[in-house]
Amino acid sequence: EAQVTQNPRYLITVTGKKLTVTCSQNMNHEYMSWYRQDPGLGLRQIYYSMNVEVTDKGDVPEGYKVSRKEKRNFPLILESPSPNQTSLYFCASSLWQGETQYFGPGTRLLVL
């Protein structure tokens, strides 16, 4: 089944404790992206990647890092999480930049 998977689905952590949210797609997509969803704001892009080893900032990149060492994986790294990063995070992928994006199920993060 073609899909985008994320882990974990739910995470509670404390300020400053590094964490990684994994994202994997099995559709051989070139383009991958991370979004955060906050009430009343819709989804905002954090980082994106057009191909392996090619990443760039989205609209709200502060406090986040990403890497794209393999085509299928695009982890989101929070080196020192803060409470304002409490949010619902979605990974998405598409065949090319500008094509229809397919979303993962989301990761709900709470930073205390």
Added chain:
Amino acid sequence: GDSVTQMEGPVTLSEEAFLTINCTYTATGYPSLFWYVQYPGEGLQLLLKATKADDKGSNKGFEATYRKETTSFHLEKGSVQVSDSAVYFCALSPNTGRRALTFGSGTRLQVQP
């Protein structure tokens, strides 16, 4: 910059009622326009899209027409069902540059039996 404005929710309708969710956008050039749906506890799914002016996207009884003159992409369905209860997001993607999706804030639809 680009922006998308949706009507505030929640929208509460009875089963078989007519649905309209308004969406207007601001963008340079001719972006592609999308409606995504998010069912409870799930990620976003593409509902329909249109890539140029006057195109009509349709899927599962939902329709939206790309109106360049009014910069709108309103979502409509003639007869809603309880299973349509979800959050609906209007979004655009420019056809140049980064091509990131810009989303509206979402409209929650509740359909009562």
